[in-house]
Amino acid sequence: MQKKHSKKKPWVFPIWMEPFRHTISNTGGNPVEELMNDDGTNSNVFNNAPRALICVAVKSQINLLERLHNAGLLYEQ
Numbered sequence: 001m002q003k004k005h006s007k008k009k010p011w012v013f014p015i016w017m018e019p020f021r022h023t024i025s026n027t028g029g030n031p032v033e034e035l036m037n038d039d040g041t042n043s044n045v046f047n048n049a050p051r052a053l054i055c056v057a058v059k060s061q062i063n064l065l066e067r068l069h070n071a072g073l074l075y076e077q
Helices: 015-023 032-036 049-070
Strands: none
Touching: 015 049, 032 049
């Protein structure tokens, strides 16, 4: 069985989000970019449940920051 290669553009940490990088928790010591770009090919719930859960947690936090930013509710200090 061949692996499917994703042609999806890699997620890049946005410049506007940089002041909030320290608020992203539960990364397991992994870089946020690595977790956001994990498409599950190498780590899914069947072969690495802890990493899959970490990816979900980080993606949820990033989603919240994006929604707050889009609503104009984030302010740099």
